[in-house]
Amino acid sequence: MGQRVETAGRTVELPGWLQPCRAMPDDPPGSLPFLYQIAGDTGGSTGLVTVSPLAPEQTMPFGEARAVIDGIHECLGDDQGLVEVKATRTRGGEPVIWSIVKTTMEPSGVQYFLMLHLATAAGPLCVRGFFDEAVATGMRDTLVAARGYEGPWRADPYDPSFTRGNLMNQSEAAEWDAAFPAHPLSKARKLARYVVEHN
Template sequence: MPFNDERAVINGIHQSLADDQGLIEVVSGTTDAKRNVIWSIVKTVSRTEGAQYGLTLHLAYPESVLQVQAFANETGITGMRDAQIYELARKRGRVDEQGRGWTRDPYDDDYRRGILMNLSEDDQFDDAFPDHPLSVIRRLAGMLIGYN
């Protein structure tokens, strides 16, 4: 695992994404205990069941690497976060009437494959939607890093 090479991880994820998936984030760093860590979040979208957010986290130990995977699914009424942030972005001129500006790959403006990240998936909205599966996955990553 290239702990300090986010670009290599991003490129690998881009190459392996299916048409129903999109990259949300790749983050590397060190824990308070000075262990190297890198994680990624990928969403998978189902037409009938909403989005699933998958976390893959690698944490370096002196003689091994711990890999943790977790998944959080939208349940019940889906799309509330998207709808509210879309309307806010439209009112502020970040999204036009045709929806341009709503989605993009977070690392490559020319990447167009799959289900691109949308503005509502930015971490700045996690506190406003603490029970959204993406917010839950990010909190889990933070807890894993905080305890290691």
């Protein structure tokens, strides 16, 4: 079951597995924060998601995924990698665009950062999420690698000539999300899909 939330006159429906929590002092004005925690047979994850109003000039360019990809490539750190950029429209016809970037955590594990911008009648909204590996880190990578694969293990999903940083690996392909439903990347993609399908 979903939940309809509103900030600054802008509404979005979110999945029910996100639980409202208290805003932090450094959250953007009008922020609505949510938490989740999940464990499963193949690992688990925790996440913090924030919904906040966005100024039009701060919005990623709707419909221009290539521009977002190029911008992310320019600013990735050595411990980061681009996993996904998608531009589409919601079920209701509103433009939406998102990116997922991963960062290696210390001492172990990976964090996936979802940045999603959604157009609404009252102005753009930002859905920002930090999704962390928990319980058994690296299990998705290990199990997928053990099954065998074709091609390089790591590669940028949009530019094979881009080789800097912690590149996306084959276990992070969307086709593996169903086998690892508690994984943070699976949850990040699930949230993005929910926004598209329910708004």
